[in-house]
Amino acid sequence: MTASTYTDAPSLSRTLQGITCVLAGMVLFVGQDVLMKGMLTHYPVWMLIFSRSIVALMTLLPLVLWLGAPHRILTPLWPWYLARAMLFASGFAMFYTAFPFMGLAEVTTLFFAAPLMTATLAALFLQEKVGAHRIAALLVGFAGVVIAMNPTGGNFGWISVLPLFCALTYAISQIIVRKIGEQDTSLVIGLYTISFSGFVIVPMGFVVTQMIVVSPELNHLRMSWPVPNVKGIAMLALLGAIGTVAYTLVSRAYQIASASVIAPFDYSYLPLAAILAYLLWGEIPPHTTFIGMVLIIVSGMYTAYRELRVNRSADDNPPTAQTVFTPGAPSVVLADALDAEAMELDEFDKKLP
Template sequence: MTVSTHSGEPLLSRTLQGIACVIAGMVLFVGQDILMKGMLPIYPVWMLIFVRSIVALITLLPLVLWLGAPHRILTPLWPWYLARALLFASGFAMFYAAFPFMGLAEVTTLFFAAPLMTATLASVFLQEKIGLHRIAALLVGFAGVVIAMNPTGGNFGWISILPLLCALTYAISQIIVRKIGEQDTSLVIGLYTISFSGLLIVPLGFAVTQVIVITPELNHLRMNWPVPNADGLAMLALLGTIGTVAYTLVSRAYQIASASVIAPFDYSYLPLAAILGYLLWGEIPPYTTFMGMVLIVTSGMYTAYRELRVERSAEDTPPTAQTVFTPGAPAVVLVEALDAEAVELNEFDEKLH
C-alpha cells in the first residue's frame, strides 16, 4: 500500500526517498540509544525518558496546533492513549534498564521480537488471518529469539527478560491502536503517547524504587535526579531532538513508499547497533546473538517479501504486524498513519505556500 501526495513523481524515486529516510532514521535511533547508554552512569533512566518526552512535546504540540484540522488536541480517546503511554513508559524503562548489563546488540536483538509478538496477538485478538508461510516465518523468528536469549548459557538471567517484556508491551500498544481505528491522526496519537509517557515515568520510577533496593549496580534506577550543567543540558536536548527527528524521518518513509518495501530496512538498526557497540565500548556479542539476529531478520524480511506478492485492493487493510518497530519510537500502526500523513503533508505544503 502506497500513499503519496505527489502522484506525478515516479514510483522508483519515491521508493528511493523512502529507503533513504528510513535508513537515516535508523542511524539516528541508534545514535539516540548510544546517547542513552552513555548517559545512564550520570542520569537515571527515569530522568532520561522524561526529558526526551518533554523535548518531543515542545516540538510536536506547536506543530499540531499550527496544522489544525484534522488533528485535534481534545479527543475522547485519551484513556486509550493513556494506556498506550503506560505500556510505552514501562516497556522502554525496562529496555534501557538492561543497557548496563548487556551489549547494545544483545538488547536490541531481543527487542525485535516485537513484530513477531504483534503478529501473534493480532491473530488471537483481532482475528487477522495468517497463512502457512507467515506461520513458518514466525516460528523461525521465535526460534531466533530463543537462541539469542541462550537460556542454557551461563550468562542467562532476569536481565535478559527485560527487552522481551519491552517487546511485549510494544506489541500490545500496537493492538490497542488498531482496535481504536482511524479516529485520530498519527501525529495526535504520537503526541499523546509521548506526553503521557513523560508524565507517567515519574510515578513509575518512584514505585520501582520502593520495591527494589538500589544497589551500586542499579544506580541508574535511582530517583534522585542530578542537576545537569550546561554540557549536560545540551546532551539532554540533543537526546530528545535526535529521537524526534528520527521518528519524523521513519514516519515520512512509510508515508511516501510501500510499507512492504520499506519494512525490511527497519532491521538495518541491528547491524548498526552491533558495529557501534563494538567500536565505542568493545562489545562483542556472543555467537548466539548473531545467530538469533540472522533468524529474526530473515523472518521479518520474508514476511515483507510475502506481502509484496499479495495483491491487495485499495480498501484492504495490511496486517497489524506491518508497523514501524524501532526501539524508543512511539510507533503508530501504518494503516492508521498513511492517510493521515497524506493530509498532514498537504496542509503543511499549503501553509508553506
C-alpha cells in the first residue's frame, strides 16, 4: 500500500467531520483521564488498566470481525504487538502513578514530549531526514519540557520523571510500528495493543509490588483488588468505553480528512485538560507548566507541519511524525492508517445504519 492508493483531496464536509471527530475524541480522552484520576482513590492502577483493556477487547473485537478485510484477527505480527503492549502498559502505569502527586495539566504536558522523542528516535534508528528547521523545533520543544519539569523547583522529585518515561515508551512503541511496516490496519493494531496490555499489566503489577514498599501515599499501587459494587462496575465499564470510543473517533477522523489539517487538533487535549482540572479540583498549574506547554505545542505542531508538507514521491514511506499522540491511546502512524483503511472507507460507510 502506498500513498498513491488514496490521492483525492477530502471534501469540505469530510474535513469538518474529521475535525469534529478528533475534537470529540480529545474531549473523551480528557474525560477518561479525569475519571481515572478520580477512581485511583478507590482502585489500584493495575485494576483500572486491566478493566479498560477488557472493555476495549469486548468492543473492538466484534467491530474488527464485522468489518472484515483488510482487518484481520490472526496476524503473524502478534509478538511485536505484545512488545508494544508491554511498553504501553508499563508506560501508562507510570503515567497514572503520577496522578495523585501532580496536577493533570502538569502530567499531560510532560507526556507531550512523546512527539519530540518520536521524531528524535526516528532520525536515529529509522534514518528519517532531519533538517535545520526540524532540529530547531525539537530544541524548542525539549526546552519546553525542561521548563515544565522545573528541576530547580522545590516540588521536583522522582514522580516528576514518570510522565517522561511514559512518553519514551510511547515513542519507542511508535518506532516499532514504523519498523514492521503497513501490514495491519490501525484498528487491528489498537485491538492487539490495548487487549494485550490488559493481560501483561497483572504480572507487571505483581513484580512492582514485590520491589517497592506500598506506603499509604502509594496505595494506588497495591496489588489487592477490591470487589466493586454495581456502581463500581458501571464506572469501570464507563472508563473502558470512553477510551475505546475516543480512539475510534480519532481513527475515523484521520480516515476521512487530511492528516495535515487534523494533526494540530491533537494538541487541543492540553488546554482541555488544564481547564477541566481547574473546574473540577481547582488545580492551577505553575507558570512554568504553562510556558512549557506553549513551547511543546508550538514545537510539535511545527514539526508535524514540516513533515506533512514536505514533497514526497508515492514510494516514499510516510513520516513517523504523522502519529496520534494522546494519553491512553495506542500510537498509530496516521499515514499508515490512511493508506490501509481509506480503501475500505466506502464499504465501512455502507455498513453503517
